[in-house]
Amino acid sequence: MMEYIYERIYSIGRNSVTMTRTTVTDDHVIYEFAPDMDAVRTVQPGDSLEVHTRDSLDGDVQTEADLVSEVPEEVNAATGPIAVAGATPGDVLAVTIEDIRLREDRGRVLVMPGFGLQQGDERTDAPRTRITEIEDGSLRFNDREIEVDPLIGTIGVAPAETSYSTLVPHDHGGNLDTSDVSAGATVYFPVFQPGGLLAMGDSKAAMADGEVCGTGVEIGTEIDVTVDHVPDPAVSLDRPVVETETAWKTIASAETIEEACEAANRDLCRLLERAEGFDFTDAYMFSSLVGDLEVSQVVDPLLTVRNAVPKERLNNPLVE
Amino acid sequence: MMEYIYERIYSIGRNSVTMTRTTVTDDHVIYEFAPDMDAVRTVQPGDSLEVHTRDSLDGDVQTEADLVSEVPEEVNAATGPIAVAGATPGDVLAVTIEDIRLREDRGRVLVMPGFGLQQGDERTDAPRTRITEIEDGSLRFNDREIEVDPLIGTIGVAPAETSYSTLVPHDHGGNLDTSDVSAGATVYFPVFQPGGLLAMGDSKAAMADGEVCGTGVEIGTEIDVTVDHVPDPAVSLDRPVVETETAWKTIASAETIEEACEAANRDLCRLLERAEGFDFTDAYMFSSLVGDLEVSQVVDPLLTVRNAVPKERLNNPLVE
Numbered sequence: 001m002m003e004y005i006y007e008r009i010y011s012i013g014r015n016s017v018t019m020t021r022t023t024v025t026d027d028h029v030i031y032e033f034a035p036d037m038d039a040v041r042t043v044q045p046g047d048s049l050e051v052h053t054r055d056s057l058d059g060d061v062q063t064e065a066d067l068v069s070e071v072p073e074e075v076n077a078a079t080g081p082i083a084v085a086g087a088t089p090g091d092v093l094a095v096t097i098e099d100i101r102l103r104e105d106r107g108r109v110l111v112m113p114g115f116g117l118q119q120g121d122e123r124t125d126a127p128r129t130r131i132t133e134i135e136d137g138s139l140r141f142n143d144r145e146i147e148v149d150p151l152i153g154t155i156g157v158a159p160a161e162t163s164y165s166t167l168v169p170h171d172h173g174g175n176l177d178t179s180d181v182s183a184g185a186t187v188y189f190p191v192f193q194p195g196g197l198l199a200m201g202d203s204k205a206a207m208a209d210g211e212v213c214g215t216g217v218e219i220g221t222e223i224d225v226t227v228d229h230v231p232d233p234a235v236s237l238d239r240p241v242v243e244t245e246t247a248w249k250t251i252a253s254a255e256t257i258e259e260a261c262e263a264a265n266r267d268l269c270r271l272l273e274r275a276e277g278f279d280f281t282d283a284y285m286f287s288s289l290v291g292d293l294e295v296s297q298v299v300d301p302l303l304t305v306r307n308a309v310p311k312e313r314l315n316n317p318l319v320e
Numbered sequence: 321m322m323e324y325i326y327e328r329i330y331s332i333g334r335n336s337v338t339m340t341r342t343t344v345t346d347d348h349v350i351y352e353f354a355p356d357m358d359a360v361r362t363v364q365p366g367d368s369l370e371v372h373t374r375d376s377l378d379g380d381v382q383t384e385a386d387l388v389s390e391v392p393e394e395v396n397a398a399t400g401p402i403a404v405a406g407a408t409p410g411d412v413l414a415v416t417i418e419d420i421r422l423r424e425d426r427g428r429v430l431v432m433p434g435f436g437l438q439q440g441d442e443r444t445d446a447p448r449t450r451i452t453e454i455e456d457g458s459l460r461f462n463d464r465e466i467e468v469d470p471l472i473g474t475i476g477v478a479p480a481e482t483s484y485s486t487l488v489p490h491d492h493g494g495n496l497d498t499s500d501v502s503a504g505a506t507v508y509f510p511v512f513q514p515g516g517l518l519a520m521g522d523s524k525a526a527m528a529d530g531e532v533c534g535t536g537v538e539i540g541t542e543i544d545v546t547v548d549h550v551p552d553p554a555v556s557l558d559r560p561v562v563e564t565e566t567a568w569k570t571i572a573s574a575e576t577i578e579e580a581c582e583a584a585n586r587d588l589c590r591l592l593e594r595a596e597g598f599d600f601t602d603a604y605m606f607s608s609l610v611g612d613l614e615v616s617q618v619v620d621p622l623l624t625v626r627n628a629v630p631k632e633r634l635n636n637p638l639v640e
Contacts, residue, residue: 109605109608109609111601111604111605116604116608117581117582117585117604118582118585118586118589118600118604120582121586121600123599123600123601124600124601124604125599125600125601126601128601128605130602130605141605141606141609142598142602142606144606144633146609146610179612206609206610207608207609208607208608208609208610208611208612208613209612209613209614210581210585210607210608210612210613210627211608212581212585212604212607212608212613212627213604213605213607213608214608215608216608216609217609256576256577256578257576257577257578257581257618258576258577258618258623261437261530261532261577261615261618262437262438262440265437265438265530265532266438266441269438278462279443279445280438280441280443280444280445281431281443281444281445281446281448282450282462284431284436284437284438284444284532284533285429285431285448285450285461285533286461286462286464287528287530287532287533288429288436288527288528288530288531288532288533288534288535288536289429289461289466289526289527289528289536289537290464290466290526290528291528292499292528292529292530292615293528293529293530293532293615293618294529294614294615295581295612295613295614295615295625298577298578298581298613303578305615307530307532313464
């Protein structure tokens with residue numbers, strides 16, 4: 001398989017600090033997060049990357065006549081995997097998303113039979129494809145303008161034991177379809193395998209919490225990220241956590257939303273215990289008053305929610 | 321049962337418009353929304369009321385030594401019911417919440433055995449009560465200050481056929497525990513019985529989306545509302561809808577969150593069809609891009625979610 005990786009020199013910021021950003025192209029993608037993946041590239045902690053991603057349907061849908069009658073076996077191509085030197089099981093991998101740029105001037109929204117929240121409603125006309133032209137930071141759905149607000153749908157690391165298709169979200173990340181996984185956020189993953197083995201793809205130009213019809217605006221992107229690892233974190237992670245500008249949010253996926261809520265809240269209580277000195281029950285009560293349970297997606301084979309707490313309520317739980 | 325209802329003259333607004341606000345005290349409460357309730361009071365469409373509510377535990381919990389070992393049979397006392405003259409099955413009842421004032425200088429947060437998201441976790445120490453002192457618009461949970469942000473937990477109308485305890489949310493409203501049901505919002509209910517028969521209570525001084533531990537900060541309140549009815553609405557409602565400053569949100573409750581999501585989204589698609597001219601499938605796709613699925617509560621006998629769409633995306637669907 002061809003690997004096409006090169007480096008570019010970027011001038012970043014007001015002070016024209018020159019930094020090297022390694023480009024990882026989408027010539028090498030995975031459709032499964034497996035424990036024993038081979039890294040396409042090894043980078044150093046603190047390295048900045050530009051990761052090119054394909055749209056979730058590998059470019060197969062270009063017009064509204066391109067209908068998809070079932071979820072393809074290979075979907076959500078994730079570029080990578082990228083090893084981070086020194087990342088060791090038990091560590092935490094930190095992925096800071098600096099920018100997500102669209103690689104196409106249009107995206108696609110799909111309804112597929114047997115997929116999505118209203119698949120059982122007789123008024124749902126599936127398959128259907130809508131192409132959304134994009135111009136000047138807004139996209140057009142029918143005659144409505146929607147602001148472009150990109151996010152990464154699938155992002156994760158090599159799992160502990162089981163392999164997961166890139167359609168599935170789980171403790172390793174994967175198809176989280178979480179709107180907070182966007183520019184300005186840092187996503188933390190448990191490291192299950194040496195190097196962590198990060199891969200990402202399935203970006204959306206826009207998506208509402210829930211992803212109810214089964215997709216957002218699917219699109220290829222160039223993603224600027226900086227990867228780092230937190231050795232010996234003050235608290236070990238069982239599942240991903242996202243740090244936004246204003247909040248810490250635990251993320252959990254499970255067969256039912258109830259189970260996902262329970263896990264995300266349990267994780268949040270643990271962070272509050274660790275960093276804020278509450279006992280478990282007080283942390284639990286506090287989380288009933290402050291922060292919110294939020295829906296990521298309700299359409300994938302496992303369902304994903306997050307539990308937020310404002311940053312002023314929770315010190316960074318990963319460091320002492 | 322004693323009814324103590326009186327009227328006060330209020331001076332409201334910059335222009336000192338004098339209006340009459342009818343006070344409905346908490347001497348008459350219900351613990352069940354039934355189809356055949358007797359109104360405690362009949363008001364006219366457009367009337368403004370001040371509704372006094374008890375805390376959800378009827379004042380039984382005043383110190384941290386007051387532990388509650390199971391959810392009481394009578395809980396969430398709802399003041400009313402109040403009939404709105406002329407409201408007829410098929411109409412919509414509109415309840416605009418102008419203000420929610422606390423009647424107490426402290427509230428209570430509870431964990432009860434067999435109730436709440438972490439009831440199965442061995443670290444959950446139940447029963448536990450935390451009293452939160454309130455001063456200058458903030459409440460104290462242990463040593464943390466939390467801004468007071470009151471909401472109405474239980475609000476609804478007489479159901480169509482089945483009676484529901486005030487612990488249960490359903491199509492008539494009831495124990496919705498929805499953070500948007502707060503000052504500035506208008507809640508719309510289907511009218512199932514003549515007069516609508518509105519009742520409300522179970523206010524919280526603060527509550528996060530999810531209400532994970534089973535309660536917010538439970539507290540007695542005085543609620544200023546204006547009630548109105550929309551005869552022959554342009555779209556009939558099967559369930560409550562809330563209009564906030566920025567969004568329309570459908571609200572649905574069901575045995576699983578998945579079912580609640582499906583119903584809330586189906587309702588939203590109907591509103592988008594009706595008011596925006598989308599067909600069902602395009603409305604469904606649009607709702608996957610704009611607005612969010614949101615969690616109200618995941619702890620009551622039925623679970624409640626809402627599906628939002630920004631107001632600039634949806635014209636008032638109730639009027640032509």
